[in-house]
Amino acid sequence: MKKWTRRAFIGAGVLAGGTLVIGIAIRPGNRSSKVAGLIASEGETVMNIWLKIAPDNTVTAIIPHAEMGQGVHTALAMMLADEMDADWSKVTFQEAPADKEYANFTLLKGFVAGNATFPKFIEETIDGVFLTAVKSLNFQITGGSASVRFTGQQAMRIAGAAAKSMLLQAAADTWKVPTEELTAKNSIISHASSKRSATFAELAPAAAKVNIPKQPKLKSPEEFTLMGTSQPRFDIPAKVTGEAKFGMDVQVPGMKYATIKAAPVFGSKVKSLDTTVSSSQQGVKKILNLGDAVAVIADGYWQAKTALDALPIEFEATENSGLNQAEIMDRYRKAMDADLADGNLEKHFKDGDATKALEQAAILVEAEYQLPFLAHATMEPMNCTAWVHEGKCEIWCGSQNPLGVKAAAAELLEIDIDKVTVHNQLLGGGFGRRSETDVMTQAILIAKEVDFPVKLIWSREEDTQHDVYREATISRMKAGLDQSGLPIAYTHQFIFKHHPPEAADIPYTIPNQLIQYSSPASFVPWGNWRSVDHSTHGFLTESFIDELAHTAKKDPFAYRKTLTKDNLRFQRVLDLVYEKSNWGAPLPANWGRGVAIAQSFGSIVAEVAEVEVSVEGKVKVHRVVCAVDPGFAIHPDGFIAQMESGIIYGLAAAMTGEITIENGAVAQSNFHNYPVTRMNEAPKIETYIINSGNPPGGAGEPSTPVIAPAVTNAIFDATGIRIRQLPISKNDLRASILPST
Amino acid sequence: MTSLKINGKEYVVDASADMPLLWVIREQCGLTGTKFGCGIAQCGACTVHIDGQPVRSCITPAISAEGKNITTIEGIAPDKNTLHIVQQAWIEEQTPQCGYCQSGQIMSAVALLNENPSPTDEEIDAAMSGNICRCGMYSRIKSAIHRASASLQTSNTL
Numbered sequence: 097m098k099k100w101t102r103r104a105f106i107g108a109g110v111l112a113g114g115t116l117v118i119g120i121a122i123r124p125g126n127r128s129s130k131v132a133g134l135i136a137s138e139g140e141t142v143m144n145i146w147l148k149i150a151p152d153n154t155v156t157a158i159i160p161h162a163e164m165g166q167g168v169h170t171a172l173a174m175m176l177a178d179e180m181d182a183d184w185s186k187v188t189f190q191e192a193p194a195d196k197e198y199a200n201f202t203l204l205k206g207f208v209a210g211n212a213t214f215p216k217f218i219e220e221t222i223d224g225v226f227l228t229a230v231k232s233l234n235f236q237i238t239g240g241s242a243s244v245r246f247t248g249q250q251a252m253r254i255a256g257a258a259a260k261s262m263l264l265q266a267a268a269d270t271w272k273v274p275t276e277e278l279t280a281k282n283s284i285i286s287h288a289s290s291k292r293s294a295t296f297a298e299l300a301p302a303a304a305k306v307n308i309p310k311q312p313k314l315k316s317p318e319e320f321t322l323m324g325t326s327q328p329r330f331d332i333p334a335k336v337t338g339e340a341k342f343g344m345d346v347q348v349p350g351m352k353y354a355t356i357k358a359a360p361v362f363g364s365k366v367k368s369l370d371t372t373v374s375s376s377q378q379g380v381k382k383i384l385n386l387g388d389a390v391a392v393i394a395d396g397y398w399q400a401k402t403a404l405d406a407l408p409i410e411f412e413a414t415e416n417s418g419l420n421q422a423e424i425m426d427r428y429r430k431a432m433d434a435d436l437a438d439g440n441l442e443k444h445f446k447d448g449d450a451t452k453a454l455e456q457a458a459i460l461v462e463a464e465y466q467l468p469f470l471a472h473a474t475m476e477p478m479n480c481t482a483w484v485h486e487g488k489c490e491i492w493c494g495s496q497n498p499l500g501v502k503a504a505a506a507e508l509l510e511i512d513i514d515k516v517t518v519h520n521q522l523l524g525g526g527f528g529r530r531s532e533t534d535v536m537t538q539a540i541l542i543a544k545e546v547d548f549p550v551k552l553i554w555s556r557e558e559d560t561q562h563d564v565y566r567e568a569t570i571s572r573m574k575a576g577l578d579q580s581g582l583p584i585a586y587t588h589q590f591i592f593k594h595h596p597p598e599a600a601d602i603p604y605t606i607p608n609q610l611i612q613y614s615s616p617a618s619f620v621p622w623g624n625w626r627s628v629d630h631s632t633h634g635f636l637t638e639s640f641i642d643e644l645a646h647t648a649k650k651d652p653f654a655y656r657k658t659l660t661k662d663n664l665r666f667q668r669v670l671d672l673v674y675e676k677s678n679w680g681a682p683l684p685a686n687w688g689r690g691v692a693i694a695q696s697f698g699s700i701v702a703e704v705a706e707v708e709v710s711v712e713g714k715v716k717v718h719r720v721v722c723a724v725d726p727g728f729a730i731h732p733d734g735f736i737a738q739m740e741s742g743i744i745y746g747l748a749a750a751m752t753g754e755i756t757i758e759n760g761a762v763a764q765s766n767f768h769n770y771p772v773t774r775m776n777e778a779p780k781i782e783t784y785i786i787n788s789g790n791p792p793g794g795a796g797e798p799s800t801p802v803i804a805p806a807v808t809n810a811i812f813d814a815t816g817i818r819i820r821q822l823p824i825s826k827n828d829l830r831a832s833i834l835p836s837t
Numbered sequence: 838m839t840s841l842k843i844n845g846k847e848y849v850v851d852a853s854a855d856m857p858l859l860w861v862i863r864e865q866c867g868l869t870g871t872k873f874g875c876g877i878a879q880c881g882a883c884t885v886h887i888d889g890q891p892v893r894s895c896i897t898p899a900i901s902a903e904g905k906n907i908t909t910i911e912g913i914a915p916d917k918n919t920l921h922i923v924q925q926a927w928i929e930e931q932t933p934q935c936g937y938c939q940s941g942q943i944m945s946a947v948a949l950l951n952e953n954p955s956p957t958d959e960e961i962d963a964a965m966s967g968n969i970c971r972c973g974m975y976s977r978i979k980s981a982i983h984r985a986s987a988s989l990q991t992s993n994t995l
Contacts, residue, residue, distance in 0.1 A: 164934075164935050165933065165934025165935035165936060165972050166934070167934075326931075328928070328931065329931060331933075331936065332927075332928055332931060332932075332933055332936075333928060334936075335933040335936030335939050336920070336924040336927040336928055336932075336933065336939060336943060337870070337910065337911070337914070337920070337924060338868070338869070338870020338871070338909070338910035338911050338940045339870065340936050341869070342872075342936075342937055344869070344872065344873065344937075345863075345869035347867065347869070353864065378853065396856075396860055396864045396865070397860055397864065397873075398853075398856045398857065398860045399853075402855075473971060474935075474937075474971060475872075475874055475880070475882065475935060475937040475938045475969070475970070475971045475972075476872070476874075476935070476937045477873065477874070522935070522936065523935060524872075524935050524936070524937030525935045525937060525971050525972065526935075527971075553873070555876060556874065556875040556876055556877070733931060734931075737931070737934060737974065737977070740973055740974070740976065740977075741934055741972045741973045741974065742973075743973065744972075744973020744975065745971070745972075745973055747973075748973075766875055766876075766877055766879060767875050767877075767879035767880055767969060768877065768879055772969055772971065773973065773975075774966045774967075774969060774975075775961070775962050775965045775966045775968070775970075775975040775978065775979070776962040776963070776966040777966075778973065778975040778976065780976065781976060
């Protein structure tokens with residue numbers, strides 16, 4: 097039996113074919129259960145909770161994940177249809193209802209246990225335990241770059257393979273022939289010698305009575321017909337006609353609109369509210385004091401917004417009301433100093449005796465890095481429509497966690513969870529922000545005060561100033577090099593450890609390591625920001641290793657290769673990015689090239705950035721070459737799109753992204769002072785995929801952590817200036833560039 | 838009451854003097870393809886055409902568009918069963934990710950191609966940099982514009 101650690105996943109060859117024993121993933125006995133009632137219409141046959149067949153031979157994959165442009169509905173349906181040998185032109189999808197039956201136990205299992213395989217005797221017990229845990233946690237998350245690698249691998253493929261096996265069995269029983277003589281192709285089962293054939297739909301009623309196999313045989317990669325191809329995405333046509341429905345677009349008969357202003361200082365309360373003027377404004381229905389926020393309900397958003405802006409609201413002062421960013425960072429530094437002095441640092445990783453090895457080193461390298469708070473700035477501002485009536489609650493929103501929304505609503509209203517319905521919509525960007533339930537909670541609190549549905553819309557200002565933020569951090573790194581320039585000791589002291597737990601690990605072979613952290617008090621709300629802790633540690637690790645390389649007077653690329661020489665996957669990714677980026681080829685004056693590599697969410701990504709620094713100190717990123725080993729890219733075009741997206745998202749943060757606190761409140765408010773990458777600033781991106789045959793890694797996040805260090809390392813190459821504080825725009829690069837003569 | 842002509846259809850709406858066209862289009866006319874992104878003309882998600890010119894409907898008072906031809910994403914296709922060349926190119930390039938900004942992107946692209954049927958990369962940058970895509974699909978947007986441009990040349994020479 098393998099150990100239950102995330103590290104255990106390396107080596108588990110799910111894609112190598114063979115069988116997987118995850119019987120409970122396609123729980124039998126559900127055909128007459130409430131699942132059928134949730135997902136099936138008249139005449140449709142539910143083969144298992146992930147799959148139904150209609151009389152017209154349409155196969156519908158039931159996808160327990162939200163679509164935010166990552167193409168999850170298409171990719172997961174492909175995985176199911178491929179194993180089933182379904183006719184792709186007759187395959188469609190349905191997003192699973194927000195219901196405990198669809199809690200993503202495979203996903204949580206993936207997070208806790210990695211892709212580890214377990215002995216057969218224990219498998220069902222594990223799944224049973226996980227399922228119970230997941231249901232009790234109301235876990236139906238789209239996040240962690242996990243849909244394909246966990247739900248796809250451990251539910252969709254198995255569901256498709258199991259359904260095929262049941263259909264084959266039904267045909268064998270009907271025609272009195274051995275299953276071995278039958279073939280399945282394009283949603284038809286055929287018996288060649290007797291020239292008989294039947295569609296999946298014709299066989300479905302009989303097949304549904306066959307026991308669900310516990311060990312359906314999965315295809316090996318050479319048998320794939322859909323996995324590894326780039327099928328047109330289901331969600332795209334409606335997104336070019338304006339018909340696609342996001343949470344923002346929901347229209348419910350009788351609905352009114354609300355907008356809100358929360359206390360600018362986190363944790364503050366409304367002190368006084370004068371509603372006399374605004375109450376009589378045109379279209380205003382109600383003004384609500386929610387304690388920590390004020391909301392206005394009106395006939396339209398504009399009326400609500402106008403009335404809210406005119407409202408004299410006074411908020412209570414708190415202990416943080418005078419606080420600014422510099423003081424916050426100063427407090428963090430002091431907390432780190434105190435923890436170090438008092439021996440209170442929490443241990444992340446220890447190997448050997450780093451303190452002693454540092455003393456013995458020929459060269460000592462030290463650096464302190466600082467990173468800012470970051471907002472998500474999804475394209476679609478936060479919103480939620482709620483209707484509380486007759487002891488029930490209906491919610492329309494775009495959520496990465498609809499089951500969590502349902503549970504939050506039930507708890508808030510003190511009603512049974514079955515009285516809550518969540519209609520999940522398309523998400524206009526998620527990036528982790530839409531895994532929260534704060535906006536839904538507000539919408540419910542507002543809606544329960546009136547007898548009509550209310551759509552709560554946040555202004556962009558509210559969205560920027562009441563986000564849950566990527567942590568601002570300080571990081572202190574030290575390394576000792578031997579005479580040859582190779583590291584013999586590495587220490588890292590950082591603040592705030594969230595997840596994934598391994599994010600601060602380094603991929604480099606260094607004999608003595610001590611990685612520790614502090615958890616100082618912070619009043620700024622934290623949230624999952626695309627790639628989470630990897631977004632900070634990718635920058636820290638890859639900046640510092642670059643510093644070590646330059647200190648050792650080695651090529652930063654060669655240095656990384658030397659220090660990862662036992663890691664074949666890293667070596668191959670580095671070699672590929674070296675070749676494709678023309679590493680070492682001459683560049684124009686004031687240009688530089690930088691490399692960075694990291695493993696996150698099961699994928700290994702290396703990026704080389706080419707930058708130009710102008711005489712005015714302006715940085716232009718011209719080109720990014722991305723090499724990635726995701727194990728296997730189920731939908732290569734979608735995978736490439738995700739790499740590009742993660743790079744642009746990370747680039748925006750690296751170049752200009754910064755949320756600062758002034759007088760206890762967020763200083764930025766909209767895209768003019770929280771600028772993001774625009775088309776004229778976007779580099780040309782080339783992505784190269786290695787299908788290594790390892791278990792599939794994530795797509796949505798792994799390209800984000802390495803873009804910032806690739807760019808700052810390139811800036812060092814161009815200017816000799818080491819960027820130790822993000823965003824890059826905070827650094828004055830003018831002195832480094834001499835005007836050309 | 839104000840009368841607005843949107844996608845060739847007359848709508849009678851109730852708009853105060855300062856009410857932006859965006860909210861009238863979305864809430865009173867029920868055309869939700871035009872999106873709210875920032876409210877201050879920074880992101881381009883709300884782009885519509887007034888007499889063929891791209892405007893940010895989030896800062897354009899609705900009453901200023903009275904008597905003019907307003908076109909939204911719902912109104913650019915030649916008919917119900919045919920997509921606009923730009924929409925078709927967008928599908929062929931599999932351009933959108935989350936899709937929220939794409940109505941605005943497409944409206945800006947249509948306006949660009951009406952003015953300049955074969956824009957260079959630099960001209961595309963200049964015309965499109967007012968439209969933010971947080972999913973970062975800029976290279977696909979650019980490719981889709983070139984593809985639409987090529988389709989326009991072909992259809993014009995037929």
